[in-house]
Amino acid sequence: xxxxxxxxxxxxxxxxxxxxxxxxxxxxxxxxxxxxxxxxxxxxxxxxxxxxxxxxxxxxxxxxxxxxxxxxxxxxxxxxxxxxxxxxxxxxxxxxxxxxxxxxxxxxxxxxxxxxxxxxxxxxxxxxxxxxxxxxxxxxxxxxxxxxxxxxxxxxxxxxxxxxxxxxxxxxxxxxxxxxxxxxxxxxxxxxxxxxxxxxxxxxxxxxxxxxxxxxxxxxxxxxxxxxxxxxxxxxxxxxxxxxxxxxxxxxxxxxxxxxxxxxxxx
Numbered sequence: 001x002x003x004x005x006x007x008x009x010x011x012x013x014x015x016x017x018x019x020x021x022x023x024x025x026x027x028x029x030x031x032x033x034x035x036x037x038x039x040x041x042x043x044x045x046x047x048x049x050x051x052x053x054x055x056x057x058x059x060x061x062x063x064x065x066x067x068x069x070x071x072x073x074x075x076x077x078x079x080x081x082x083x084x085x086x087x088x089x090x091x092x093x094x095x096x097x098x099x100x101x102x103x104x105x106x107x108x109x110x111x112x113x114x115x116x117x118x119x120x121x122x123x124x125x126x127x128x129x130x131x132x133x134x135x136x137x138x139x140x141x142x143x144x145x146x147x148x149x150x151x152x153x154x155x156x157x158x159x160x161x162x163x164x165x166x167x168x169x170x171x172x173x174x175x176x177x178x179x180x181x182x183x184x185x186x187x188x189x190x191x192x193x194x195x196x197x198x199x200x201x202x203x204x205x206x207x208x209x210x211x212x213x214x215x216x217x218x219x220x221x222x223x224x225x226x227x228x229x230x231x232x233x234x235x236x237x238x239x240x241x242x243x244x245x246x247x248x249x250x251x252x253x254x255x256x257x258x259x260x261x262x263x264x265x266x267x
Contacts, residue, residue: 005257006110006112006253006256006257009110009112009113010110010112010113010116012110013109013110013113016109016113017113017116017117017120018120020113020117021117021120021121021124024117024121025121025124044132046080062075062199062228065228068142068228069140069141069142070140070142071228074137074142074227074228075199075224075227075228076196076197077133077136077227078133078220078223078224078226078227078228079194079195079196079197079220079223079224080196080197081126081129081130081133082126082155082158082219082220082223083191083194083196083216083220084126084129085122085123085125085126085155085158085159085162086158086162086216087187087191088122088125088126089118089119089122089159089162089163089166090162090165090166090169090183090187091183091184091187092118092121092122092166093115093118093119093162093163093166093167093169093170094166094169094170094173094179094180094183094184095170095173095180096114096115096118096166096170097111097114097170097171097173097174097263098173098174098177098180100114104263104264105264111256111260111263112167112256115163115166115167115170118166119159119162119163123159134148137227142227142230143230144226144227144230144231145230147226147230147231147232148226150222150226150232150233151223151226153235154219154222154223154226154233154238157219157238157241157242157245158219160245160249161215161241161244161245161248163249163252164245164247164248164249164250164251164252164253165248165252166252167252167253167255167256168248168251168252168255168256169183171252171255171256171259171260171263172255174259174263175259175262190214190216193211193214194211194214194216194217194220195211195217195220195221195224196220200217200221215240215241215244216241218237218238218240218241219238219241221233221237222234222235222237222238
């Protein structure tokens with residue numbers, strides 16, 4: 001198994017990974033007067049805007065939820081917040097080896113630690129935003145109950161998919177620098193081709209057929225089902241994404257391990 005040595009290396013250097021995440025988090029707000037408050041203020045502002053503006057304007061488009069307070073806000077935030085985690089992770093993984101080129105040249109440590117630092121850092125940021133979202137759901141009386149536990153396997157699947165794809169693209173980007181630029185453009189199109197700001201079932205049949213090939217589509221629908229409908233999503237619909245995740249994890253691990261020795265020369 002190509003990933004086994006990487007997992008052993010990550011476990012051995014877990015202290016290095018966590019300390020790097022904390023150093024990065026505190027470094028963002030070191031010179032700021034209000035410090036880590038800004039990590040809460042930005043997502044809180046985003047949730048308020050979605051709730052006050054989009055929620056009131058778009059609520060009628062959610063059939064069956066006309067009487068649910070802030071229905072569109074719940075629907076929208078469920079997709080936007082989790083997509084934000086995906087976009088942040090993939091965007092940073094795409095350039096993680098280029099960004100830390102000097103560190104790679106000067107220090108001797110398992111290079112796989114760098115993607116792990118990106119993943120954990122993105123999850124820390126996401127947990128802050130997600131905590132505010134859960135507080136919002138509790139405040140408006142729309143708590144999902146025990147169904148909330150389903151978010152754990154959903155997030156695990158999303159993070160693993162992003163890691164596999166991100167490590168592959170990040171390694172490829174060292175050798176072909178156009179990959180980084182192309183990924184940013186693809187992410188913009190990918191967002192609008194994913195049912196986040198619109199309801200998947202409201203699309204024409206042809207559009208639904210095409211978008212079913214989008215691996216993020218069933219995942220976003222699962223999040224929306226969990227938080228808006230307050231029930232456990234259909235995990236069977238995620239089977240293609242699970243297979244794709246396994247494929248990208250193996251492909252990413254193989255490509256990274258086969259090229260890791262050449263990274264220093266290319267950087």
